[in-house]
Amino acid sequence: xxxxxxxxxxxxxxxxxxxxxxxxxxxxxxxxxxxxxxxxxxxxxxxxxxxxxxxxxxxxxxxxxxxxxxxxxxxxxxxxxxxxxxxxxxxxxxxxxxxxxxxxxxxxxxxxxxxxxxxxxxxxxxxxxxxxxxxxxxxxxxxxxxxxxxxxxxxxxxxxxxxxxxxxxxxxxxxxxxxxxxxxxxxxxxxxxxxxxxxxxxxxxxxxxxxxxxxxxxxxxxxxxxxxxxxxxxxxxxxxxxxxxxxxxxxxxxxxxxxxxxxxxxxxxxxxxxxxxxxxxxxxxxxxxxxxxxxxxxxxxxxxxxxxxxxxxxxxxxxxxxxxxxxxxxxxxxxxxxxxxxxxxxxxx
Amino acid sequence: xxxxxxxxxxxxxxxxxxxxxxxxxxxxxxxxxxxxxxxxxxxxxxxxxxxxxxxxxxxxxxxxxxxxxxxxxxxxxxxxxxxxxxxxxxxxxxxxxxxxxxxxxxxxxxxxxxxxxxxxxxxxxxxxxxxxxxxxxxxxxxxxxxxxxxxxxxxxxxxxxxxxxxxxxxxxxxxxxxxxxxxxxxxxxxxxxxxxxxxxxxxxxxxxxxxxxxxxxxxxxxxxxxxxxxxxxxxxxxxxxxxxxxxxxxxxxxxxxxxxxxxxxxxxxxxxxxxxxxxxxxxxxxxxxxxxxxxxxxxxxxxxxxxxxxxxxxxxxxxxxxxxxxxxxxxxxxxxxxxxxxxxxxxxx
Numbered sequence: 001x002x003x004x005x006x007x008x009x010x011x012x013x014x015x016x017x018x019x020x021x022x023x024x025x026x027x028x029x030x031x032x033x034x035x036x037x038x039x040x041x042x043x044x045x046x047x048x049x050x051x052x053x054x055x056x057x058x059x060x061x062x063x064x065x066x067x068x069x070x071x072x073x074x075x076x077x078x079x080x081x082x083x084x085x086x087x088x089x090x091x092x093x094x095x096x097x098x099x100x101x102x103x104x105x106x107x108x109x110x111x112x113x114x115x116x117x118x119x120x121x122x123x124x125x126x127x128x129x130x131x132x133x134x135x136x137x138x139x140x141x142x143x144x145x146x147x148x149x150x151x152x153x154x155x156x157x158x159x160x161x162x163x164x165x166x167x168x169x170x171x172x173x174x175x176x177x178x179x180x181x182x183x184x185x186x187x188x189x190x191x192x193x194x195x196x197x198x199x200x201x202x203x204x205x206x207x208x209x210x211x212x213x214x215x216x217x218x219x220x221x222x223x224x225x226x227x228x229x230x231x232x233x234x235x236x237x238x239x240x241x242x243x244x245x246x247x248x249x250x251x252x253x254x255x256x257x258x259x260x261x262x263x264x265x266x267x268x269x270x271x272x273x274x275x276x277x278x279x280x281x282x283x284x285x286x287x288x289x290x291x292x293x294x295x296x297x298x299x300x301x302x303x304x305x306x307x308x309x310x311x312x313x314x315x316x317x318x319x320x321x322x323x324x325x326x327x328x329x330x331x332x333x334x335x336x337x338x339x340x341x342x343x344x345x346x347x348x349x
Numbered sequence: 350x351x352x353x354x355x356x357x358x359x360x361x362x363x364x365x366x367x368x369x370x371x372x373x374x375x376x377x378x379x380x381x382x383x384x385x386x387x388x389x390x391x392x393x394x395x396x397x398x399x400x401x402x403x404x405x406x407x408x409x410x411x412x413x414x415x416x417x418x419x420x421x422x423x424x425x426x427x428x429x430x431x432x433x434x435x436x437x438x439x440x441x442x443x444x445x446x447x448x449x450x451x452x453x454x455x456x457x458x459x460x461x462x463x464x465x466x467x468x469x470x471x472x473x474x475x476x477x478x479x480x481x482x483x484x485x486x487x488x489x490x491x492x493x494x495x496x497x498x499x500x501x502x503x504x505x506x507x508x509x510x511x512x513x514x515x516x517x518x519x520x521x522x523x524x525x526x527x528x529x530x531x532x533x534x535x536x537x538x539x540x541x542x543x544x545x546x547x548x549x550x551x552x553x554x555x556x557x558x559x560x561x562x563x564x565x566x567x568x569x570x571x572x573x574x575x576x577x578x579x580x581x582x583x584x585x586x587x588x589x590x591x592x593x594x595x596x597x598x599x600x601x602x603x604x605x606x607x608x609x610x611x612x613x614x615x616x617x618x619x620x621x622x623x624x625x626x627x628x629x630x631x632x633x634x635x636x637x638x639x640x641x642x643x644x645x646x647x648x649x650x651x652x653x654x655x656x657x658x659x660x661x662x663x664x665x666x667x668x669x670x671x672x673x674x675x676x677x678x679x680x681x682x683x684x685x686x687x688x689x690x691x692x693x694x695x696x697x698x
Binding site for chain 2: 028029030031032033034035036037038077078079081082085086088089092093094095096098099100102103203204292308309310311312313314315319322323326327329330333334337338339343344345346347
């Protein structure tokens with residue numbers, strides 16, 4: 001039932017490359033440690049990429065889009081039809097991630113893993129539909145085992161395409177009306193924390209809506225309480241196709257030795273889930289930003305993740321991760337191009 | 350005595366352009382407010398640049414380098430000779446800011462406003478030496494009125510060159526062994542806060558060194574206590590040539606309607622000083638990052654400044670500001686290029 005690639009090995013970061021990078025950082029013409037997290041990122045990427053000079057030039061971004069049956073419970077200010085409308089917007093290049101990908105000259109693909117309506121063939125959109133949206137998980141598991149397997153595979157294939165293109169970095173994003181509810185339910189189950197700590201306004205719910213969202217999650221956790229100790233069944237019960245795809249993509253990227261730059265709340269819940277399934281995936285996950293969605297902080301803390309940016313973003317679709325790409329590129333350039341004290345003939349080191 | 354340009358008018362941001370930008374942001378295909386500070390930056394830049402579509406493409410960076418007589422008091426782990434060695438490193442393109450400016454395709458110039466040793470003519474270095482370093486302000490005012498005027502002028506001229514080149518954004522940076530001591534003394538005097546709150550490790554002092562730095566500042570504030578209520582005399586007593594140049598540059602940039610992206614601790618102290626001299630300069634100052642130097646937070650709070658990044662950087666030479674440039678560029682691109690709900694035919698707005 002479980003796809004065989006899921007147990008493929010994940011490498012550990014190269015201790016040698018990290019040590020070489022650290023030694024180089026200490027010779028560059030600056031007070032030791034004065035580039036802060038940029039030094040840390042250069043060393044970490046060197047270890048992950050197993051290179052003397054790490055790179056973040058070739059970036060592969062995959063946006064997974066899907067619908068959620070639970071959206072009918074009034075947990076989003078937007079109707080489910082917006083998911084497919086946004087798929088069309090991605091295809092035409094008008095969404096935030098399109099603009100960001102163009103600016104970054106990144107590889108962008110959109111994967112329809114199961115919007116309610118099938119948009120049909122669209123440029124730039126890969127159709128890997130696991131189903132026509134999930135079921136409303138208040139009343140039944142969100143998906144079948146076969147749908148779970150399809151969505152997981154769709155995610156892995158996106159990471160494999162990024163690997164074939166020689167990407168230095170993989171970013172997974174999501175679009176799906178209602179998906180903060182699914183993510184908050186999963187996070188609540190994974191962390192054993194109360195839903196009110198993890199449910200937030202998402203795309204813009206008012207306080208009454210947030211209270212409804214909390215109640216929906218509580219009801220759903222109660223319904224599925226008997227499967228919450230089983231990782232696969234938990235995801236099948238409460239997940240969304242795009243969240244499952246993110247899990248598959250993150251694990252597959254790590255298996256192909258591509259560092260993952262994790263976006264906001266939903267991507268981080270997928271990352272947390274992935275680390276529970278495969279603890280060895282954790283070193284491959286870099287955290288781009290802290291979202292304005294209040295539950296994100298708790299999910300980050302659970303993984304002891306220190307995100308690079310905090311810009312009050314809460315859009316999803318990998319937008320926060322994309323904004324962090326230039327920071328990594330500048331970190332790599334500084335590591336590669338700065339003069340050493342010896343080269344510059346400077347008396348202090 | 351005071352240069353006449355110092356009282357030239359500074360425009361207020363265009364309320365109309367900000368309102369137009371806000372209206373556009375609300376029509377773009379994303380939940381309202383979901384791009385967080387990127388939306389805020391696009392609106393603010395639109396108002397400052399008096400344009401419908403703001404830009405951060407052409408960036409002018411000026412690094413002011415100078416020495417400090419107080420460096421002999423053992424308040425830096427580096428000898429003063431490093432200042433001129435770093436000027437040579439800038440000229441050869443090996444310093445952090447050279448790498449960053451190349452990556453950003455930014456205009457970079459280095460202005461020698463008074464290193465202890467005159468490096469002579471160097472490519473990429475503008476010689477505007479106000480003196481051969483300042484005097485040790487434990488015993489005398491750091492500079493003369495004439496030196497103050499020279500350094501202020503050197504700063505303004507750098508901003509005027511950026512304006513002539515049509516820069517969308519101005520960044521002022523600094524290099525000068527001992528300059529966190531001068532900046533902490535000024536901040537302490539400006540904010541009437543104890544020196545121990547503002548003196549930090551700078552380029553890497555140990556705790557004993559920091560305690561010495563605090564004592565040096567206390568001694569100097571006592572010596573110059575009778576002039577600390579006079580803004581010009583305070584700066585002459587405790588400043589450095591590069592700090593005075595930054596003050597001149599920030600005011601001159603605002604007068605030419607160029608938004609300023611402020612770097613770390615020292616640049617922020619210059620910014621605070623500039624706002625005390627000319628309150629109308631404040632809207633023109635955007636704050637790039639919160640430095641690892643502990644006093645920076647207090648200086649930012651004093652101006653109610655919310656920096657964009659916090660990456661644990663503490664290098665100076667405009668490096669933190671440079672790292673924030675891509676964030677502004679992406680904010681401008683999103684504002685300009687995203688589709689509106691109407692363009693995308695999306696049902697919710």
